[in-house]
Amino acid sequence: MISKVSHIGIAVKNLEEAIDIWTKLGLTVEGIETVESQKVRVAFLPIGKEVRIELLEPTSEDSPIAKYIEKKGVGIHHLALASDDVINEMQKAENNGLQLIDKTPRPGAHNASIAFLHPKAMAGVLLELCQEKHDH
Numbered sequence: 720m721i722s723k724v725s726h727i728g729i730a731v732k733n734l735e736e737a738i739d740i741w742t743k744l745g746l747t748v749e750g751i752e753t754v755e756s757q758k759v760r761v762a763f764l765p766i767g768k769e770v771r772i773e774l775l776e777p778t779s780e781d782s783p784i785a786k787y788i789e790k791k792g793v794g795i796h797h798l799a800l801a802s803d804d805v806i807n808e809m810q811k812a813e814n815n816g817l818q819l820i821d822k823t824p825r826p827g828a829h830n831a832s833i834a835f836l837h838p839k840a841m842a843g844v845l846l847e848l849c850q851e852k853h854d855h
């Protein structure tokens with residue numbers, strides 16, 4: 720079941736500069752992690768206990784984030800909704816005719832299992848389904 724917003728992903732060119740901006744609101748950086756599978760460096764800034772801002776900096780020119788910035792510029796990149804069963808959500812979405820980008824879940828930041836739905840299927844929103852690891 721989709722239960723909450725997990726995080727909002729924001730594409731940035733320079734992680735340190737973006738952190739500088741976002742921490743001016745009083746948010747704090749919980750951690751920084753490199754996700755090799757997506758060629759990004761990610762900074763996590765929790766908002767309350769459940770939601771995070773994730774700042775995404777490309778680590779190479781062929782990173783999906785680098786390509787996104789090239790096309791659309793920096794800014795909000797994706798919305799992630801949390802589910803306790805990402806495979807079930809993907810099947811449900813596919814059965815209902817929504818176009819998936821990922822046919823199988825892939826590893827995301829925070830050891831989550833993630834899958835993306837195509838923005839064309841979601842009225843312009845790149846939507847991530849995210850099964851978080853429950854160890855905190």
Ligand code: ZN
Nearest residue numbers: 728773799847
């Ligand atoms: Zn994400």
